[in-house]
């Protein structure tokens with residue numbers, strides 16, 4: 001049996017950052033990761049970084065094999081760098097095994113043959129095991145070939161001429177964009193009436209227009225009933241008819257990784273299988289924390305990083321930072337061009353009884369679009385007419401993934417919209433559009 005100050009299960013964003021910080025404070029740390037291909041976690045190996053690299057390569061008109069080769073190089077370099085960053089630290093031991101709880105204090109490490117290779121106890125335990133693709137229980141899903149999740153589809157050797165995507169959430173729309181830019185004909189099977197139903201109507205219809213212009217086909221209000229194979233090609237049977245392709249991507253949500261023998265502990269799960277936590281991210285066992293996607297809620301790398309700040313503060317600081325005071329959470333859906341969002345849309349703000357003013361500006365009216373040679377997109381903002389505070393923004397256009405962060409800062413710091421309106425910005429930039437966008 002080995003004893004550590006802190007045991008971290010899973011090599012995610014929160015865990016690896018906390019490991020390095022606590023090791024720097026002189027703690028003895030164990031980090032357990034079940035898969036050597038996952039050193040550094042989902043984001044760098046099978047999530048954000050490979051998908052955004054492929055998107056970038058496609059928009060730069062590189063071929064599928066060039067894109068895949070660059071993606072492989074980027075991932076392999078980051079995987080190595082992440083492993084070395086922890087492994088080279090004298091205060092950190094990295095174990096490449098699967099972790100299973102024996103009781104609230106003890107974790108065993110098992111190898112691929114289910115043999116116990118180590119037993120560890122630690123003063124504090126951090127669960128950072130992430131999530132995995134939800135594979136719906138639909139007839140034929142296991143027996144039909146060429147059905148992939150987001151990880152599998154990023155490892156293909158050849159570009160599918162026709163790609164069918166099941167689901168119309170983040171992953172579906174990003175991968176529809178990636179594969180369209182790389183040259184596939186993409187069909188999206190959506191079980192809702194429209195896509196982007198929670199987004200601003202004007203912005204959503206601009207995005208939809210761009211999807212249609214780029215050749216993406218949507219099969220709306222379609223329930224998937226069965227998968228089968230015809231002429232060696234996968235077939236998706238839906239309530240709207242059969243959809244055939246060379247490959248199928250399942251983008252039907254993600255489920256928490258809780259295969260940790262939690263039944264041996266007092267850790268409780270929530271309604272969606274996530275690990276229940278309080279605002280300090282403690283589970284129902286005080287010395288065990290859960291961070292990142294495994295605890296449910298918003299699934300972003302920067303939320304996992306913020307979870308690190310909360311646990312760090314709880315373990316070594318003044319316990320002031322919590323899951324309740326992280327501020328507004330922006331997000332970017334990496335389409336071409338990207339959609340970046342924060343706070344309320346106008347219709348949501350009205351429902352919440354705010355007296356609002358709206359600003360809007362087409363990207364074609366921002367001088368920078370000439371330099372970018374891209375006039376697609378629409379920026380919209382919503383402000384509280386009574387307080388002048390910003391309530392939300394929907395920025396659909398090039399570089400919006402950068403400038404949305406400035407709006408987050410203004411919202412969190414309660415900077416009135418007039419300050420963004422009257423600020424000096426460098427030129428020619430997309431952000432200088434704020435002079436006009438906030439002129440309301």
Ligand SMILES: Cc1cc2nc3c(=O)[nH]c(=O)nc-3n(C[C@H](O)[C@H](O)[C@H](O)COP(=O)(O)OP(=O)(O)OC[C@H]3O[C@@H](n4cnc5c(N)ncnc54)[C@H](O)[C@@H]3O)c2cc1C
Nearest residue numbers: 010012013034038041042047099129130292293299300301
């Ligand atoms: C295709 C895709 C694209 C995405 N794009 C973005 C994006 O652009 N921006 C963004 O912010 N977010 C994006 N996300 C979400 C983002 O990747 C996650 O929110 C983020 O990686 C959260 O990671 P985490 O800290 O929860 O743990 P993870 O990084 O998921 O790490 C968990 C680790 O735990 C290991 N593990 C699991 N069980 C055990 C066990 N029992 N024993 C030992 N090890 C175990 C796993 O192998 C894994 O390596 C994307 C996700 C996907 C799938």
Ligand SMILES: NC(=O)c1ccc[n+]([C@@H]2O[C@H](COP(=O)([O-])OP(=O)(O)OC[C@H]3O[C@@H](n4cnc5c(N)ncnc54)[C@H](O)[C@@H]3O)[C@@H](O)[C@H]2O)c1
Nearest residue numbers: 136167168169170171172191251252253254299332333334
């Ligand atoms: N840019 C980013 O930050 C980014 C990018 C990709 C993923 N992510 C994260 O990953 C998470 C997972 O993404 P996702 O797209 O898989 O999930 P999601 O929850 O966004 O979308 C799931 C989609 O699948 C559909 N669906 C579910 N079950 C179905 C079924 N049986 N048949 C047909 N359709 C079905 C849903 O209606 C929905 O359209 C996101 O919540 C996000 O936080 C973030």
